[in-house]
Amino acid sequence: MSRRYLTIEGVVDPHVHLRGMAWAHKGDFYSETCAAVAGGYWLVCDMPNTTPATLTPDALRMKLDGIGAQAVCDWGVYYGASAEDNTDTFGAVYDDVCGIKMFCNDTTGHLLIEDQSMRAKHYAAWPSDKPIAVHAEGETVGEVLALVREYGRRTHFCHISTAYEINLLAAAKAEGLPITVGVCPHHLWLTEDDLGRLGAFGWMKPTLKTLDDRAALWEAINIGVVDCVESDHAPHTREEKESESPPYGVPGLETTLPLLFTAVVDGRLSEARAMELVSAGPRGIWGLTPPDGTYTVVELETDYILTNTKLMTKPKWSPFEGMQVAARVAETWIRGTQVYDGQKVTVLPGFGVNVYA
Ligand code: DOR
Numbered sequence: 586m587s588r589r590y591l592t593i594e595g596v597v598d599p600h601v602h603l604r605g606m607a608w609a610h611k612g613d614f615y616s617e618t619c620a621a622v623a624g625g626y627w628l629v630c631d632m633p634n635t636t637p638a639t640l641t642p643d644a645l646r647m648k649l650d651g652i653g654a655q656a657v658c659d660w661g662v663y664y665g666a667s668a669e670d671n672t673d674t675f676g677a678v679y680d681d682v683c684g685i686k687m688f689c690n691d692t693t694g695h696l697l698i699e700d701q702s703m704r705a706k707h708y709a710a711w712p713s714d715k716p717i718a719v720h721a722e723g724e725t726v727g728e729v730l731a732l733v734r735e736y737g738r739r740t741h742f743c744h745i746s747t748a749y750e751i752n753l754l755a756a757a758k759a760e761g762l763p764i765t766v767g768v769c770p771h772h773l774w775l776t777e778d779d780l781g782r783l784g785a786f787g788w789m790k791p792t793l794k795t796l797d798d799r800a801a802l803w804e805a806i807n808i809g810v811v812d813c814v815e816s817d818h819a820p821h822t823r824e825e826k827e828s829e830s831p832p833y834g835v836p837g838l839e840t841t842l843p844l845l846f847t848a849v850v851d852g853r854l855s856e857a858r859a860m861e862l863v864s865a866g867p868r869g870i871w872g873l874t875p876p877d878g879t880y881t882v883v884e885l886e887t888d889y890i891l892t893n894t895k896l897m898t899k900p901k902w903s904p905f906e907g908m909q910v911a912a913r914v915a916e917t918w919i920r921g922t923q924v925y926d927g928q929k930v931t932v933l934p935g936f937g938v939n940v941y942a
């Protein structure tokens with residue numbers, strides 16, 4: 586077998602839940618950024634549904650300090666939109682974050698905003714052109730599109746999972762609305778048929794869908810409706826997943842590039858498109874320019890089996906365990922320093938910087 590190496594500049598995962606603080610038992614800013622560089626990422630953007638939730642300037646400051654001290658990759662954080670209305674704090678936080686996140690459907694944490702007039706208030710108040718990232722499923726996608734139409738704010742639709750949603754968004758793009766679309770590896774490689782085997786280890790929001798939905802996402806990737814692949818890395822412990830009421834979410838930082846570039850080896854996806862979906866695509870949406878010497882080396886045509894014990898994410902499990910893949914992250918470089926050598930992380934906690942500060 587002839588191995589090939591691919592160099593990708595500035596690889597970004599704009600959707601991760603690093604946890605930390607009161608949820609450090611699930612993952613902490615060091616363990617999960619180690620998972621990020623082992624997964625080939627230069628930069629990750631952290632979601633606000635933490636404990637404490639990133640809904641106030643104080644909570645934001647606490648998170649910025651924590652990540653700043655521990656991260657081994659570069660990073661940004663989202664500020665959260667609150668159902669209790671925290672729009673009066675937007676001016677104080679805007680400069681330090683990568684955007685805001687609005688949860689319009691139920692999930693882990695307590696950040697749900699169901700009231701359309703409260704969503705509108707956040708749209709009206711967000712001062713700029715940093716993206717509003719939304720968790721919207723099913724008919725909620727149409728409700729958010731109405732806000733985009735009214736307020737013209739740049740909006741990223743996270744983890745789109747159904748044919749219905751992708752069709753709505755394709756039409757909205759054709760209409761010229763300032764929107765972008767992300768999809769997740771679990772919705773591209775798994776379906777609801779895997780739930781019997783995975784149980785709660787296959788539970789996430791949005792949930793796994795049908796084969797037809799999955800096919801629609803692949804089609805949307807290949808015709809350019811999808812702008813980026815985001816992992817929605819959301820670690821929970823094994824014990825939590827095996828409990829009476831398991832939480833939603835699965836780790837994904839270390840499996841996304843291996844899966845995506847296996848699709849390249851298999852001829853399901855062009856090399857250029859795969860690279861775009863994890864680098865130029867997300868970089869364009871979040872306004873990121875990679876510093877000199879910031880790239881990832883991916884080895885292609887190297888067959889192996891995804892194995893939990895190799896993972897750096899704290900809970901050390903993956904819904905993809907046991908899958909045969911044909912690509913691996915060989916090296917990650919940030920600002921001229923090798924941060925991951927294919928086996929281990931080679932920089933100290935605090936190496937990573939908040940590129941939005
Ligand atoms: O499955 C999910 N888990 N979806 C989300 O939107 C949140 C995430 C988490 O934080 O666990």
Ligand code: ZN
Pocket residue numbers: 600602632817819
């Ligand atoms: Zn998420």
